[in-house]
Each structure stands twice: as C-alpha cells, then as structure tokens.
Amino acid sequence: MNTARTQLALVVILLTVAGLGLTLYKHMTLGFPLLPGRHSPVWTLEAQINFDAEDGPAQAILTLPAAQDGAIVLDEFFSSPGYGINVKKQGSQRQAVWSIRQAEERQTLFYRIQLRLEPEHLTKAADEPASDKPDTPVLTEPYSTAAKTLLATIREKSSDNESFTGTLLQELNSVDPDQNTNMLLGNLTSRNDKVQLILDLLHQEGIHARMVRGLQLEDGRRKQPIVDMVEIWNGWHWILFNPDTAASGAPDNFFLWQRGGKSLLDVMGGSHSRVEFSMISQPIPTKQLALEEAASGISMVDFSIYSLPLEEQNAFKTILLVPIGILVVLVMRVLVGLRTSGTFMPVLIAVAFLQTRWLPGLVIFITVVTVGLWLRFILSRLNMLLVARLGSVVIMVVGIMVTMSILSWKLGITQALTVTFFPMIILAWTIERMSILWEEEGPRDVFIEGFGSLLVASLSYLLMTNRHVEYLTFNFPELLMLVLAATLLLGQYTGYRLLELKRFRSLIGKPLQHPAEY
Amino acid sequence: MPVNLFKWFARPHALLDAGVLSMNRRNLCYVSRYNKRSLLPLVDDKLSTKRLAEKAGVAVPKLLGVIQYQHDVQQLHKLLDHLSEFVIKPANGSGGKGILVITGRDGSDFVKGSGEKLGFADVKRHVTNTLGGLYSLGGKTDVALIESLIRADPVFERYSHEGVPDIRTIVFKGYPVMAMLRLATKASDGKANLHQGAVGVGLDMASGQSLRAVQFDQPVTHHPDTMQDFSALSVPHWKQLLTLTARCYEMTGLGYLGVDMVLDQNEGPLILELNARPGLAIQIANGSGLRSRLEMIETLKSGDNAVSERVTYAMTHFSHF
Known part of the structure; x- marks a missing residue:
C-alpha cells in the first residue's frame, strides 16, 4: 500500500512538473500569452472548395483576399493533391488557379490564410470611381x-x-x-x-x-x-x-475578402461547386512558432493541435473542455457528495449546453426527460426485455425531439430547435435510469439525482464557457496533465464529503443515552 | 466562519474524533481493499448465496424450489400443490421488489399476507414476470426462488408496521462490528430501507439490547405507527445470531460485509441476504462511528481466529455498557 502511495505521489509530481514546465516554456520562450486578448489576434481562415469533376480536365479559380491595411498576411497555404497551382493578379485582386488534366468524382481543394488583424483593420477603400457616372444598365419592360x-x-x-x-x-x-x-x-x-x-x-x-x-x-465557426x-x-x-x-x-x-463583382469561385469541368469557410483565432501565428522552434532545434509544433485542419482544431476546442467537466463531476461527487444520474452524464449535458446556451438547454432537457418518463411509465406496464425497452425509449426520444422542434417552430420559439444537440442515447439512458429509480426508490430520489445532475452540468457549463478556461485548455493542452494529477489525487481522498458533515452531525458531542433514560 | 454554520455541518475533525467512517474511506480502504471483485457475484445473486450457505451449513430460509427457465414454469403447479405457505422472490431483486408472500390456501386459491386471494394463474404470471427481469436490477432476466415462509419472532410483533424486521450486521474480517434492527413503517411503504423511512434501531453488541432509534436520520423514541417504546426492545438469540454472521466471512471470503438476518419463531436466526457494499446509515442508528472499531480490528494480530473467539471479542470490545 505504501509503495502504491509513493508511486502515485511520484506520478502526480511528474505530471505537475511536466504540465507546468511545458506551459511555462511555451509562455516564456515561444511567447504564448497566458491570458486571452492581450495581443491582436491571429486569424486562420480556411476556404474549402468542393465540386464534382466531370471526368476530364478541371480548373477552379478562387478569388483570394485583397491586400488591405491592418491585415498582415503571415502565412498562405494551398492544398490539393495532384493539382497545379498558379496565383495570378487580376487588377487589385489576386486569384488562385487550380488545374488538373484528369479528375473524376468529388474534388476537395483547400486554401488557408493566416492573418494578424489590427483592431482598425477594416479601412475605407482608397480608390475613387473610374468615371463620373456609372454605366446605366438596361432593364427590360415592365x-x-x-x-x-x-x-x-x-x-x-x-x-x-x-x-x-x-x-x-x-x-x-x-x-x-x-x-x-x-x-x-x-x-x-x-x-x-x-x-x-x-x-x-x-x-x-x-x-x-x-x-x-x-x-x-467568429472564433470556432465552421462551414460558413x-x-x-x-x-x-x-x-x-x-x-x-x-x-x-x-x-x-x-x-x-x-x-473583407473581395471587392467588385467578379465571382468568388469559378469551376470549369465540374459541377455542384461550392465554397465554405472555417475560421479560428489563435494567440500566436503557427509559422512564427515553427520558426522559433526550428531555431531552438526542436519542433513541437509539427505535432501540435495547430498542425491539424481547421475543422478538427475547432472540434478540439470542445473536446479539450471535457476534462474540465470531468473535474467538476469529481469534485462534486467526492468532495461535496452530490448524487448524479450516471457518472459522467452531466458532462455530456454541459457539452450540449455549449451549443444550446444554458437556459434553453435546461428547459429542453427537463421537458424531454419529463415527457420521456411519462411515456416510459406507460411502457413499463408492458412486460418487456431490457434491450427492447431501451430501444423503445430511444425511439420515443427521437419522436419527442421531432415533435418538440416542429411545435416550437410553429410557435416561433427557435431556441427549441437546438434540441438536436443533445445526444439521444444519453437522453434515453437518463430516462431509463430515472424511471428505474422512481420504481425502486420513489420520486424523491429521482428529484435528488436530477437536481444533482443538472447542478453539476450547470457548474461545468459555467466553467467551460469561461473565457480564460477556454483559452488555456486549447492553447495549453499540456495543462491536461495537471487535471490528470488532480484527478489522481481526488481518487485517493478518504476524508468526509461536505454533505456527510451534515448527515453525521448527530454523531458528535452527544453522549449515548442509556435505554433507561429514554 | 460564522458560528451557526456548525448548526448544520459538523466540523470534520469532530467527526474524525467520533470515529465516523466516510463514504470515500469505506470505498477505498474497506470495500475495494477487502472485497475481491471476483467474489462479488456470490452475494449479488441470492441463489448462489443460498447454495453457498447450505453447503457451509449456515442457517437460511429453506429453499423449496427454483424456477430457472420459462419452460420450468410448467412444474410450478406440481411444486406449489402441497405448499400452503411460501415466499416467491427474484434472485437478483433489490429493495424488496417482486417478493410474493403466501400465508395460506383457500381451496385452490392462494392467500397473500394482506389477506388478498390469488388464483394459480396470478402466481404463475408473477413467476413469469420475475424470469423476464421485471424486478431485477437493470431488467436482466432472472430466476425465481421459492422459499419457506418466515414467521417473525413474536418479540418484534408490536414493532413492525408490515413485513419481517431484519437485522443488519457489519462483519469485518470475520468480526461482527456493528448491528442494527430495521423496522418497516407506513412511511417506508413496508420496506426495511432506512433511506425510505424505515426505522433503524442501534443494537448493543454485547446483548442485542436497543441503544437508540432513528427515522430519516432523526432520533425517535417510539415506533411511528405502533407507538411502541423502543427502549424495551431486545433481540433474543443474540450470541447465536452473531456467530452466524461471523461465519459468513469464511463462507464468502469477503472481508467487508453487510449481513442481513431474520429471526424466525421456530428456526431462530436465518441469513437472508449478504451485501458487499453495506451503507453507512448504521452509524446514525447506533449513534457511534464504525471507523474506530474497524481500525481496532485492523491492528489485531492476525492469524485466523476461530469464530467463537471473534464473537467474544466483539461482545466484549464493542459493547456500549
């Protein structure tokens, strides 16, 4: 036992030192600010072009952002397997031309630009109209x-x-x-x-x-x-x-991406073409990071989150917040003694809250679970096997989601449409657990567990939406090691929970009464 | 810190001084350290517990029959034909769910404890529901046990609203450590579950004499339904009962165990059920902490002591008087 404790202490110390060390290294040597918003942000914008090639030569022309004051281009990147790329100037505007001799089926091309935007980056255009009067267009009658x-x-x-x-x-x-x-x-x-x-x-x-x-x-947007x-x-x-x-x-x-009426995207030899944008903001340009790392001889950036495509980077913004929720659950269960329905269910609810916002999410969740519980009670009168019963609950949850969306849309409550962000299986499991709890322990326990779960979910949500937490988890993922260390420590906590101090308070300072003194 | 906060919360070190065991400590230092995971199925399933007990010669309510598969239900009629009183319970049930108590016959009908009459078809449906997992944890398919009916010792007659009172004993490394009597009330809906409003009566380890009683974690002096004074209550056959609980250690190999017993008026103490994660409410019913007693046993020079030595140790060291 003692060796296990020493080992644990060692692991905790190692994790803490490594986590803090890497964080400080990134801060001091690579110049990552520890707090958000202290520097003008670096935006990475990614255009994703999709089209269906017609089994022959294909060419795609994308208008690139115009040079402008207050927007300093740090890096530009084209990705397109097998395509030749050519950038040409067209007036004040630049265009990228992707061409290939033979293409078939769906084609995907990427253009990524990294810019530092000063606060007043959008300056007014400096040019003047070429003529006194614009050409008058000819409109047909009527x-x-x-x-x-x-x-x-x-x-x-x-x-x-x-x-x-x-x-x-x-x-x-x-x-x-x-x-x-x-x-x-x-x-x-x-x-x-x-x-x-x-x-x-x-x-x-x-x-x-x-x-x-x-x-x-807007930071973290995809498919814009x-x-x-x-x-x-x-x-x-x-x-x-x-x-x-x-x-x-x-x-x-x-x-500002483009001035003037030329089209944004032209595709020849393809159909169903479309262009969508992803964007993300970072405290420091990855290129600068790479250069400084290269100078110091180690390249960590090649293996960092920044090397991923923007869509995945954005996904990680959420995923990296999950450990924070886990930590909240641990603290509330191990230190406070709250009961929750399903160990980490509150974290998943909190992640859904990130999409729905807190209050609409809360209302939607309570509505779906209440209606689900009611339907589940009708179901429990039928004698069913577990898997079939769970299956029917999932189907009912889908039904509730559809009904809720349609009803609220007709009523003009658009927030309720975000019901789709709640994972169905989690909702179904919650309903199943709650109804079993209701049958076995009574409604009181259902309310205690439900309240505990929503309280933990709300606290997680509050922490996960904190600007500093969001910033630190994404830009310093090595801090995960600290979260892990804290989790390991909490796993060894044998002291009283806060609610136990209340539960067992009658056990102190009261000399035991002899039966004769009743 | 403002003073009246301590009206609601105890100071942690005060609880520590009182030797109160916390949930985290129970899980980490007792349940997970002394209960091997591979042994847990022995106590989760009442059928395997019963078979284990019968093999070890530990007294349990007599097993009259087992219905394991749906086609065995055909045998039910033959099985019940000559029985006038029996209990049907699910092997994996919890909290008293799905227990059917038959106390007599009226022609071909079966009479329930409440006086209600059931036809054979009703009993058969109850068994089918049990097999289908209607009463089991998580709805898994289950097995129905048919046991002899327990007639509670008359000493409890005036203390129970409904149902048979049971005695929960915590047994640590074979030593009975603390015990309480659980009495169903109207509030607990006839269930012996403290959490739902059953009364817990702390019992003196030397004599089985009642120490104090609690309902919803608050001290009570009289049974809320029958108005009987708890101070006159004392559990008979006490030494025999403790001996039986202590033997469950050798029987299961589980170091930290909750043993639930009943007192039958003819058969005496019988083991009803075992629990590998017994709750902490027993401390409130007894008005004292488990931790100090557990630590006393941990410091004992090990070397397996005989059952009778362990019982004597418990009776002398854990007595209140």
Whole structure:
C-alpha cells in the first residue's frame, strides 16, 4: 500500500512538473500569452472548395483576399493533391488557379490564410470611381418602368446618395413592399440576384456602387458562407451597406475578402461547386512558432493541435473542455457528495449546453426527460426485455425531439430547435435510469439525482464557457496533465464529503443515552 | 466562519474524533481493499448465496424450489400443490421488489399476507414476470426462488408496521462490528430501507439490547405507527445470531460485509441476504462511528481466529455498557 502511495505521489509530481514546465516554456520562450486578448489576434481562415469533376480536365479559380491595411498576411497555404497551382493578379485582386488534366468524382481543394488583424483593420477603400457616372444598365419592360417609379419614390424620401441607398434597402427588405418593389423582387431567384438588383437600381440612379464580399469573423465557426455587401460612393468615400438589414458601415469583425463583382469561385469541368469557410483565432501565428522552434532545434509544433485542419482544431476546442467537466463531476461527487444520474452524464449535458446556451438547454432537457418518463411509465406496464425497452425509449426520444422542434417552430420559439444537440442515447439512458429509480426508490430520489445532475452540468457549463478556461485548455493542452494529477489525487481522498458533515452531525458531542433514560 | 454554520455541518475533525467512517474511506480502504471483485457475484445473486450457505451449513430460509427457465414454469403447479405457505422472490431483486408472500390456501386459491386471494394463474404470471427481469436490477432476466415462509419472532410483533424486521450486521474480517434492527413503517411503504423511512434501531453488541432509534436520520423514541417504546426492545438469540454472521466471512471470503438476518419463531436466526457494499446509515442508528472499531480490528494480530473467539471479542470490545 505504501509503495502504491509513493508511486502515485511520484506520478502526480511528474505530471505537475511536466504540465507546468511545458506551459511555462511555451509562455516564456515561444511567447504564448497566458491570458486571452492581450495581443491582436491571429486569424486562420480556411476556404474549402468542393465540386464534382466531370471526368476530364478541371480548373477552379478562387478569388483570394485583397491586400488591405491592418491585415498582415503571415502565412498562405494551398492544398490539393495532384493539382497545379498558379496565383495570378487580376487588377487589385489576386486569384488562385487550380488545374488538373484528369479528375473524376468529388474534388476537395483547400486554401488557408493566416492573418494578424489590427483592431482598425477594416479601412475605407482608397480608390475613387473610374468615371463620373456609372454605366446605366438596361432593364427590360415592365421592370424598367417599375424601377423608375420606385426610384422616384425613394428620391423624394432622401437627400443624398447615402440616405437614398438606406431608404432603398429598407424598401426592398420591408415586410409589406409596394407593387413595384414586389414586381422587381418577384424576378429574383438567389441572394446574389438581389445584390445585383440593388446595384442595377443604384446605377440607374447614377450612384457608384459595387459588390463587396467578406467573412463575419467568429472564433470556432465552421462551414460558413461568404457574406455579400454593397458599397456605394457618396462623393467623398465608399460606404458599406448590408443588403439585408440596410445598416450602413462595416459590421464588427468583418473581414473583407473581395471587392467588385467578379465571382468568388469559378469551376470549369465540374459541377455542384461550392465554397465554405472555417475560421479560428489563435494567440500566436503557427509559422512564427515553427520558426522559433526550428531555431531552438526542436519542433513541437509539427505535432501540435495547430498542425491539424481547421475543422478538427475547432472540434478540439470542445473536446479539450471535457476534462474540465470531468473535474467538476469529481469534485462534486467526492468532495461535496452530490448524487448524479450516471457518472459522467452531466458532462455530456454541459457539452450540449455549449451549443444550446444554458437556459434553453435546461428547459429542453427537463421537458424531454419529463415527457420521456411519462411515456416510459406507460411502457413499463408492458412486460418487456431490457434491450427492447431501451430501444423503445430511444425511439420515443427521437419522436419527442421531432415533435418538440416542429411545435416550437410553429410557435416561433427557435431556441427549441437546438434540441438536436443533445445526444439521444444519453437522453434515453437518463430516462431509463430515472424511471428505474422512481420504481425502486420513489420520486424523491429521482428529484435528488436530477437536481444533482443538472447542478453539476450547470457548474461545468459555467466553467467551460469561461473565457480564460477556454483559452488555456486549447492553447495549453499540456495543462491536461495537471487535471490528470488532480484527478489522481481526488481518487485517493478518504476524508468526509461536505454533505456527510451534515448527515453525521448527530454523531458528535452527544453522549449515548442509556435505554433507561429514554 | 460564522458560528451557526456548525448548526448544520459538523466540523470534520469532530467527526474524525467520533470515529465516523466516510463514504470515500469505506470505498477505498474497506470495500475495494477487502472485497475481491471476483467474489462479488456470490452475494449479488441470492441463489448462489443460498447454495453457498447450505453447503457451509449456515442457517437460511429453506429453499423449496427454483424456477430457472420459462419452460420450468410448467412444474410450478406440481411444486406449489402441497405448499400452503411460501415466499416467491427474484434472485437478483433489490429493495424488496417482486417478493410474493403466501400465508395460506383457500381451496385452490392462494392467500397473500394482506389477506388478498390469488388464483394459480396470478402466481404463475408473477413467476413469469420475475424470469423476464421485471424486478431485477437493470431488467436482466432472472430466476425465481421459492422459499419457506418466515414467521417473525413474536418479540418484534408490536414493532413492525408490515413485513419481517431484519437485522443488519457489519462483519469485518470475520468480526461482527456493528448491528442494527430495521423496522418497516407506513412511511417506508413496508420496506426495511432506512433511506425510505424505515426505522433503524442501534443494537448493543454485547446483548442485542436497543441503544437508540432513528427515522430519516432523526432520533425517535417510539415506533411511528405502533407507538411502541423502543427502549424495551431486545433481540433474543443474540450470541447465536452473531456467530452466524461471523461465519459468513469464511463462507464468502469477503472481508467487508453487510449481513442481513431474520429471526424466525421456530428456526431462530436465518441469513437472508449478504451485501458487499453495506451503507453507512448504521452509524446514525447506533449513534457511534464504525471507523474506530474497524481500525481496532485492523491492528489485531492476525492469524485466523476461530469464530467463537471473534464473537467474544466483539461482545466484549464493542459493547456500549
């Protein structure tokens, strides 16, 4: 026993030293800040191009982000097995051309760029319109008349180019547009067409306008589409407008990808092409990291999380938070003495809360489990084998999820749609466990366990959404060793739990009464 | 720290001084150290416990029959034909679930303890449900045991709301360490489960005399349903009962064991069930901690002592008076 204790102590010390050592090394030598938000962030943006090749030569042309002030490109990376890559300049814009002689079936190409963004990175465009007046587009009847009437109405309600554009966009987005607007909008099939219509109308009015594409930067987002915006010339400078909300000015965290109307992606020799973006923010550029590590002779970065594709990196942001939840469960069970339903079920609930947000998640979870329990009671009157019964509970959970989504959608409560983030099997097991508990121990125990589980899940969620915790777990995964050390130590704790201090309080200081003194 | 916090919580060192065993310590230092995992199935399944006990000559309620598979249910009629009182219970049941007590016959009908009459088809359905796992932990398929009916010793008659009271004893390395009597109440729905409102009566290890009684962790002096005074309660056949519990150590090889016994008016003490993870509520019922007693035994010079020596040791060292 004593040797086991010594071994454990040794392992704990080793883990602590290694975890802290690596963290400090990364901080002091490689310059990783220990706290989030102390430096301007480094964004890694990844475009993923997919298309179905037509069994012949194929070419894909992607417009690359324009050079701009306040956005320093640190690294650029193209990935595409078997393709030749060529970057060419097209005006102020660059384009990447992937070509291959023979391609068939689904093709996937990657473009990754790493940038440091200064807070004021989105500066106004410096160029001026090439001509005094934009070319007037030719509209066919009856759209031409409709457009002229609409423009005349807007003109009356506005004073300059800026207010004209704002009013026009509001009219196009209004819930109850007038007849002319309806006719113009009725002709559209896609969002792209709408932006084109806006540009046509503005040009008709003699206002310089162009399309601008960009990304709404948000850490950890995957499969994001590009956002189309409209930029107009007010006589002195260019102003951005959001075509869907009519808001002017650049939104926060907007990264400008492309100016002008050229298409973002052109694919020849393929169909069903699409481009999606992933983004992630890091405290330090991986290239810089690699260079400094290379200088010191060891390369850890090649084997770090940063070397993974962005989608996987984003997945790890969540996965690395799980040990924090585990630690919360351990503390609450071993030190406090709370009862939970299923050992680590609260962690999985907390992970689902990350997607649903806390309050909607809580409401959804309680609703599904309550309805499930009720249905399960009906089921328990039938005499069934365990596997069949569990199977029916899973099917019922699926049913509840579908019903809940449809009902809430009809009622306009969109939060309830996030019910899909709860793992079905966990919900089913919770219902099964709770109903057995109800039958064997009574409703009181069900409430105690349910309350314990949700309390632990909520505490885990609170910790997992903490900015510092999130930052440290992802950028210093070696801190996992400290979590493991703490877990090993807790596994040896033989002292009282907090709730035992309450439970056994009648055992102290009371001399035992002799039966005669009853 | 504000003073009135200690109205709700005991100071940890005060509990330590009182020798109270904590759940973490029970798990780490006793259950996982003294109970070999491979031995646990012996006590999880009542059928194997019973067979083990019968082989070792430890007194248990008589096994009248076993229905193991669905096709054995055909034998049920022949088996029950000549029986007028018996108990059917699941081998893997818990908390008294699925126990059918038949106390008499009325023609071809079976009379339950409550006076309700059941036809043979009802009894047969109960057995089929048991085999299907309706009463077993986690719903696993199960085995139905048919046992002789226990008639509780008349000494308990006025202390139990319903059901037969049982005596839980913690046996550590073969030494009986602490014991309590569990009495069903209306609040516990006839179940002898402390956690659900049954009354726990701490018993003096020397004599079987009651020490104090608790319900929902609070001291009580009278049975809440029958209003009987607990101070007059004393368990008879005490030494014989302790001897039986001590023998369970050799029988199972489990070092930390909860032994549940009943007192039959004709057969005397019988082993009902064994538990490899007995709970800690027994400390509250006794008003004293387990830890100091367990540590006393751990410091004893080992070398296997005979059962009678261990019982004598317990009766002299763990007495309250």
